[in-house]
Amino acid sequence: MRAIKTDRLIIRPLQPSDHDDLQTIILDAEVVKYMRYHDITTPAAFNNVFENHFLMEQQYTFGIESKETHKLIGFYEFHPENTTGILTYALNRNAWGHGYVAEAGQAMMNYGFEKLNFDKIEAHYADLNPRSGRVMAKMGMKNLGEQETFTFPTGEVVHVMAYELTKNEWSLTTDHHEQAV
Template sequence: MRQITTERLIIRPLQVTDHDKLEAILLDPAVVRYTRYRDVKTPTNFTAIFESHFLNTAYTFGIETKDEHTLIGFYEFHPEDTTGILTYALAQSAWGKGYVAEVGSAMMAYGFNVLNFERIEAHYASTNPRSGKVMQKMGMRDLGSMGTFPSPHTGEVRQVMAYELKRADWIADNKQEEAV
């Protein structure tokens, strides 16, 4: 993947030099509370996943600020047939600044145009409604609940919500924006 820039961010492949910064982000329990990475609890666990999953892939990207060139998080697709299931996480210091929606717009284009997904889907825990709002900002459509699941760590029962964006809808929305 080439580097993609937005107004405030650089989206790029993760590099070996990102190890320590991404480790600090993913070992923060508040950051990973609702993600698939909540079981990565030690530096050894992180290093194994960093080497096997985060490097040399067309599906995982670092998010870096343009002004400070600091890695603040990641954005990734988990391919399932013609669907990309997305996951993202930001350092707490980057929360509430609109970064995920900004990255999401660029990554939707990448997912449809380069990775050739027909559909992009995202999930979030109902106890984290800010993620749902971000998905709406990215142009995704609310699919409602996927079901109720207990947290394997706390026993807290969570409703998992889903959003999607289909290629045809994304194309139609982008053509409409260009015509305005």
């Protein structure tokens, strides 16, 4: 994949030089609290997922770089399940609240449907993090409601909510002149 450029971001394959910035994001318990990476808590565990997932799955994992600073501020990734791409994303806390996820998300929807040929893209979030749900809605995704409930060892109950967008819905509502992929 070549880099995808948006107004403020460069979305590109992750590189070995992204190690430290991505480690800062993944090892921040507040950032990954409700994500699949919440159990990555040591540098050794991060090194394993960095080498064996983020660098190896270049078709599905992407760094989000600020055009202004040329610093990695987050990541986007797809977890393919048949013809569906399950979308995961995270940003460094310093990048929260600036609209970066929705901005990158539009480009990632284009990539997922056009280059990866997904029929559907889904994203899940914990109800305790409603900002993620609002971002998914901004990206044109439709609310599917609650998918499951689980309890953390701390006793905290989490309701997993989901959004989706089909390729057909996307093609009817999106102007595809965005960025080259």
